[in-house]
Amino acid sequence: MDQQNQRALLTLALLASKADGMRAPSEGEAIRQSLDRLRGEGLDPEAVWDEVERGEGDRARAARELTTPEARELAYALAVSVCDADGATNAQERAFLDELGRELGLPRASSERVRQEADALAAAPLALGATPASEAELDEHILRQAILCGGLELLPQKLATLAILPLQMRLVYQVGKRHGYELDRGHITEFLGVLGLGMASQVIEGFARQLVGGLFGKLGGGLLGGLGKSVGTRATGVGLSFATTYALGQAAKRYYAGGRKLSSIELKELFASLLGRARELEGRHADAITASARSLDLGTLSRLVKG
Numbered sequence: 001m002d003q004q005n006q007r008a009l010l011t012l013a014l015l016a017s018k019a020d021g022m023r024a025p026s027e028g029e030a031i032r033q034s035l036d037r038l039r040g041e042g043l044d045p046e047a048v049w050d051e052v053e054r055g056e057g058d059r060a061r062a063a064r065e066l067t068t069p070e071a072r073e074l075a076y077a078l079a080v081s082v083c084d085a086d087g088a089t090n091a092q093e094r095a096f097l098d099e100l101g102r103e104l105g106l107p108r109a110s111s112e113r114v115r116q117e118a119d120a121l122a123a124a125p126l127a128l129g130a131t132p133a134s135e136a137e138l139d140e141h142i143l144r145q146a147i148l149c150g151g152l153e154l155l156p157q158k159l160a161t162l163a164i165l166p167l168q169m170r171l172v173y174q175v176g177k178r179h180g181y182e183l184d185r186g187h188i189t190e191f192l193g194v195l196g197l198g199m200a201s202q203v204i205e206g207f208a209r210q211l212v213g214g215l216f217g218k219l220g221g222g223l224l225g226g227l228g229k230s231v232g233t234r235a236t237g238v239g240l241s242f243a244t245t246y247a248l249g250q251a252a253k254r255y256y257a258g259g260r261k262l263s264s265i266e267l268k269e270l271f272a273s274l275l276g277r278a279r280e281l282e283g284r285h286a287d288a289i290t291a292s293a294r295s296l297d298l299g300t301l302s303r304l305v306k307g
Contacts, residue, residue, distance in 0.1 A: 006043045008065040012075050012100065013207070014052040015059050016082040017200040019096035026190075027086075030198025034205040059096075063103035072104040077158035078207050080115050084122035085165055085199035086189060089115065117302065118159055124166040124305040126173040126185065135253075138178055142249030145171050146278070147285055150242030151292030153206070161206035165199055166305050168192070168245055172252045179256040194264050195251060195271045197244060206241070238289055243278035250274050 017023055017031060035045040051057050066072045079100055083093040094115070101111035132138040149167055152160045169188045176183040183191075189199065251271045255262050262270065282289075 002067075003043050004065050005067060005071050007048055008062040009071065009075055009078060010043070010045060010048045010204075011052060011057050011062040012059065013078050013082050013204050014049060015057050015062075016079040016093075016096065016100075017204075018052070019083055020090055020092045023200075024193065026193040027198045027200055030193065030196060030201035031204060033196065034198070034201040037205065059100060060103050063100065066104070072106065074158065074207075076101060076104055076106055076111055077114055078203075080118045081159060081162040081203045081207070082200045084118040084162060085203045086122075087185065088119040088123040114159070118162055120302060121159060121163050121166060121305055124170070126170050126183070126188075127177075128170060129174070131174055131177045138175065138253060141174065142171065142246060142253070143281075143285070145249060146242045146246035146281075147288045148292050149245040150238045150282070150285075150289040151296060153238045153241050154290065154293035155296060158207075161203055163302075163305055164206070164241055164245070165202065168197075168248055171245065171249050175249060175252040176256050179253075181256055181260075191252070191255075192248070194267050195248065196268065197248065202244075239279070239282045242282045242285070242289060243275055246278040246281060247271055247274035250277075 014031070017027070032049060035049055048057075063072070063075070066075055076097075080089075080097060083089050083097060089097065097111070097115055101108065104111075132141045145167060149164045152164055169185065169192075172188045172191060173183050192199065248271070251267065251274055254270060255267060
């Protein structure tokens, strides 16, 4: 994918993150940090970010710069996923996506189907499944969810990365429930933000990792240091999704078991330390991650997320 298509895709993703006019400062910072971790083959993600933040990003122009049907379909799926990252699309986001679909020249029926599938994933219930009855069961549940999220990175479906977010949110809900807290989406989103796990930023970075051949060329050190050298291999995305989900679950466990007494700084430090442990575990569970991917497709994934 040449620089023109790369830049257009990134522009549309960043515009989608602002489509409802309500992007939280923490989410904006998480997106900016995710761009810091992406190193392009001649593409400057920071320059694209600055252009969009100045209000100079042009959706119609970016749509015209996409040169293949595949790139246009990917752009729409990426924009839908970014809009749905914090929940099903609202009226402003749907208007943005409707205009984008027309500018990309996509059939209305196919673009609407993608949006409805994404909305269904984003609106998946938090309170689903039995709460682990013991700390040992909770640890096993956290590991299973990390394996599942790692496996999702191996799927070819464009919405698979989006499905990781409701699974992570449900995991935090279940951890809180186990320790006597009934959490809502707002609290969980804020908790992820404290850890540096923005919703839209995970989608943008996840799409970049998944594209074989590289959407943005090389992946920088980022959260996991030298875990992956290039987004040309999906192993990088597998490791990152496994590690972030595992560390998220364990950080939530310590936070809620301890009565929510950790400060934001202490939570960030805890999460960073847990990522190192998660990186070591990923290699031991590589076969299980691959096996989980073999048993999934977008249909079974939707049923899993929605119960």
